[in-house]
Amino acid sequence: MKKLLLAFTTLFISVCSFAQTSGDMNTELTKKDAWLKAGIEAGVPVGDISNFSSFDLGATVSGQFMDTKHFGIGIVSGYTQFFAKNGAQGFGDIPLGLMLRYYAKPAGFFAGIDLGYSFLTNAGPSGGFYMKPQAGYHNYSWNFYGFYNQVFTNQTGADDVQNLGVAAVYNIHFK
Numbered sequence: 001m002k003k004l005l006l007a008f009t010t011l012f013i014s015v016c017s018f019a020q021t022s023g024d025m026n027t028e029l030t031k032k033d034a035w036l037k038a039g040i041e042a043g044v045p046v047g048d049i050s051n052f053s054s055f056d057l058g059a060t061v062s063g064q065f066m067d068t069k070h071f072g073i074g075i076v077s078g079y080t081q082f083f084a085k086n087g088a089q090g091f092g093d094i095p096l097g098l099m100l101r102y103y104a105k106p107a108g109f110f111a112g113i114d115l116g117y118s119f120l121t122n123a124g125p126s127g128g129f130y131m132k133p134q135a136g137y138h139n140y141s142w143n144f145y146g147f148y149n150q151v152f153t154n155q156t157g158a159d160d161v162q163n164l165g166v167a168a169v170y171n172i173h174f175k
Contacts, residue, residue, distance in 0.1 A: 033066040036172040037074075037143070043165020045082060052088035056080050056163055062099055072101035076114050080149075082161070092121035093151065093161060095130055107139040118151040120161065125153035128160075134167075143169040 039060045045053040058080030064072045076099040084090040097116020104110070111134070118130035129152045136145025144167070151161040 035064060035174060037062045037064060037169045038172060039143070039167050039169030041080070041147070041165050041167035043080075043147075043149070043163040045161075045163045047162040048159040049082070049161050049163075052084065052086065053082040053090065054085040056082045056093075056165070058093070060167065060169065062169075064099065064101070070103050072099070072103065072112075074099045076116075080163075082163075089122055091123040093149075094119040094121065095132070097130065097132075103138060108137065109135070110138045110143070110145070111135045112145075118161070120151065120153075123158075123161075125155040125158040127151065128153040128155075136167075140173075141171050143167075143171070145169075 037060070041058045041060060043056045043058075044050070045056060058078055060076060060078035062074050062076035064074035066072050075097070077094070077096050080093040080095075082091050082093065095114065095116055095118040097114045097118075099112060099114045101110055101112035113134065114130070114132040116130060117127060119127040130150060132147055132149040134145045134147035136143060138144075146166050147164070149161075149163050149165070153160055
């Protein structure tokens, strides 16, 4: 499974890196090409972690800059609470990462990935590298998408944190 995720990540970054643009690249930060994003997400744990948690709810916040007409980059953070089941203890996930997005058109399909470090609260491992590939629909004000998230704990005896979910994110444009 890890090899499949690594292959997907490599493929996505390669496609985005070689995406063709039209016109000159604009690297100046302006109100038109930079905005904040705030959203909510819900999901279900998968893998071994599903033995300890039944569902998760979270909030995200990010800042995005459109480097070209089709490619966005930014920073992302948030908080996700994994709710306990079977007498286990619930725990939290606080990611801090880089977001990469590819928008084929001004409205419609988009694909992206978040990569960084995730801090775990009330859990055995303190955190680990995370990746969160996603795909969905976007327009000027909203992004709706499905995602897979995995935190690689790399700690002996500790399970990686994995979940599948959906999210709705509102784009806060500067005026």
